Amino acid sequence: xxxxxxxxxxxxxxxxxxxxxxxxxxxxxxxxxxxxxxxxxxxxxxxxxxxxxxxxxxxxxxxxxxxxxxxxxxxxxxxxxxxxxxxxxxxxxxxxxxxxxxxxxxxxxxxxxxxxxxxxxxxxxxxxxxxxxxxxxxxxxxxxxxxxxxxxxxxxxxxxxxxxxxxxxxxxxxxxxxxxxxxxxxxxxxxxxxxxxxxxxxxxxxxxxxxxxxxxxxxxx
Amino acid sequence: xxxxxxxxxxxxxxxxxxxxxxxxxxxxxxxxxxxxxxxxxxxxxxxxxxxxxxxxxxxxxxxxxxxxxxxxxxxxxxxxxxxxxxxxxxxxxxxxxxxxxxxxxxxxxxxxxxxxxxxxxxxxxxxxxxxxxxxxxxxxxxxxxxxxxxxxxxxxxxxxxxxxxxxxxxxxxxxxxxxxxxxxxxxxxxxxxxxxxxxxxxxxxxxxxxxxxxxxxxxxx
Numbered sequence: 001x002x003x004x005x006x007x008x009x010x011x012x013x014x015x016x017x018x019x020x021x022x023x024x025x026x027x028x029x030x031x032x033x034x035x036x037x038x039x040x041x042x043x044x045x046x047x048x049x050x051x052x053x054x055x056x057x058x059x060x061x062x063x064x065x066x067x068x069x070x071x072x073x074x075x076x077x078x079x080x081x082x083x084x085x086x087x088x089x090x091x092x093x094x095x096x097x098x099x100x101x102x103x104x105x106x107x108x109x110x111x112x113x114x115x116x117x118x119x120x121x122x123x124x125x126x127x128x129x130x131x132x133x134x135x136x137x138x139x140x141x142x143x144x145x146x147x148x149x150x151x152x153x154x155x156x157x158x159x160x161x162x163x164x165x166x167x168x169x170x171x172x173x174x175x176x177x178x179x180x181x182x183x184x185x186x187x188x189x190x191x192x193x194x195x196x197x198x199x200x201x202x203x204x205x206x207x208x209x210x211x212x213x214x215x216x217x218x219x220x221x
Numbered sequence: 222x223x224x225x226x227x228x229x230x231x232x233x234x235x236x237x238x239x240x241x242x243x244x245x246x247x248x249x250x251x252x253x254x255x256x257x258x259x260x261x262x263x264x265x266x267x268x269x270x271x272x273x274x275x276x277x278x279x280x281x282x283x284x285x286x287x288x289x290x291x292x293x294x295x296x297x298x299x300x301x302x303x304x305x306x307x308x309x310x311x312x313x314x315x316x317x318x319x320x321x322x323x324x325x326x327x328x329x330x331x332x333x334x335x336x337x338x339x340x341x342x343x344x345x346x347x348x349x350x351x352x353x354x355x356x357x358x359x360x361x362x363x364x365x366x367x368x369x370x371x372x373x374x375x376x377x378x379x380x381x382x383x384x385x386x387x388x389x390x391x392x393x394x395x396x397x398x399x400x401x402x403x404x405x406x407x408x409x410x411x412x413x414x415x416x417x418x419x420x421x422x423x424x425x426x427x428x429x430x431x432x433x434x435x436x437x438x439x440x441x442x
Contacts, residue, residue, distance in 0.1 A: 064302070071292035081285070081305070088306070169399050177401045178390050184402045185409065 005070050012062055012083050017139040019055045020090050020200065024132035026052065026097035027193060031125030033104040034186070035118055037111050045101035052094035059087045075207065082203040086139070089196040089203075093132060096193040103186055112182050114175040120164045124190040127157050131197035138201045147201040157194040161187055226291050230300055233283055237304050238360040240276045241311050241421065245353035247273065247318035248414060252346030254325040255407070256339055258332050266322035273315035280308045296428065303424040307360070310417040310424075314353060317414040324407055333403050335396040341385045345411040348378050352418035359422045368422040378415040382408055 026045050033042035063084045066072065072080060103112050113121060131153050138147050164187045167173070168180050247266050254263035284305045287293065293301060324333050334342060352374050359368045385408045388394070389401050396404075 068294050068298055073289050077289055173398050177394050177398055180398045181389055181401055181405045184405050
């Protein structure tokens with residue numbers, strides 16, 4: 001009985017990891033769509049988002065059923081709750097990739113981004129996808145040390161995000177208001193995505209250690 | 222024994238309602254600070270945010286203890302889970318009010334907003350605070366019909382947010398790039414805040430009915 005229960009718990013974590021990998025793939029494609037004004041790729045991300053939402057709904061349902069039927073305690077309880085929370089964060093990551101793809105579609109065939117900010121987005125995209133990939137592995141392996149290392153990547157994202165702002169706000173900005181607005185929102189989408197990926201990893205640490213590493217602030221605009 | 226347990230559950234919901242009222246107050250003050258360049262009020266919102274975060278941490282702890290010690294089922298289980306989720310959303314609402322206050326502080330003694338967009342923010346602020354106040358009442362009363370009515374308020378917020386964008390993106394925009402960027406982010410903070418307030422109310426509906434009204438999308442940039 002308990003055996004079957006642990007199988008279900010493992011299955012739940014596997015599905016969460018799969019979902020996180022989907023969100024990583026969505027952001028990778030969305031970034032390419034953005035940088036290369038690739039409409040087909042943008043459309044693909046947009047239509048695939050519903051799949052991520054479905055996986056989330058089904059993970060949550062399965063988690064609730066586990067809680068109700070098995071009344072887990074201690075680490076098992078923490079695992080189920082962490083999965084519910086993490087699934088919510090991963091769904092948001094999917095939504096943010098969707099926003100990026102929609103921006104690419106909205107301006108097509110024009111480029112959304114001015115050439116001088118593209119390198120920022122190439123790098124923010126790389127970090128975002130790496131963070132989501134790392135979070136996927138951390139869910140699978142429960143590797144606490146690796147989860148802690150994500151903070152550095154997230155700091156790199158925050159630095160890029162800050163630099164990007166100084167570029168947009170600079171008096172030399174020559175691309176007009178509409179482009180500044182698009183660039184501002186897109187920058188925020190990447191920064192939020194990274195934040196959610198880190199929070200997914202932190203939840204995993206919580207499961208293993210029973211202590212949540214400091215959380216509570218989203219101090220980065 | 223069960224009696225004491227239901228007292229604890231009621232207490233938990235009360236604390237969540239108090240926390241939601243704090244987030245409403247934070248947004249009300251932050252909006253005034255923004256519209257009137259009131260530094261003292263901005264500082265107050267900024268320093269009070271830690272209190273909201275503390276309440277959230279303590280609600281989550283209490284909820285986990287309830288789950289672990291009492292292993293609730295059915296409606297009780299759903300209530301505890303809804304509280305955990307809602308506390309996360311309310312903490313985000315506090316963070317968003319914090320961002321508004323920080324924008325007011327950053328530009329002080331200058332005004333952040335151009336005169337022609339101020340009415341948008343006065344109205345978005347009013348709706349945001351009303352939604353948070355309504356969510357507070359819904360947590361206290363479990364009034365399902367009232368929760369459904371929040372959707373209309375949220376639609377009004379989305380409309381304002383869309384109009385605001387068309388003002389910023391208009392060729393007539395005369396306030397420069399930096400102001401457009403600030404205005405864009407601030408608009409998004411209000412829109413996200415409203416979204417979270419509605420999701421708190423929806424979670425309450427879920428507790429009462431066992432069915433989550435359609436969720437999954439944040440379709441509004």
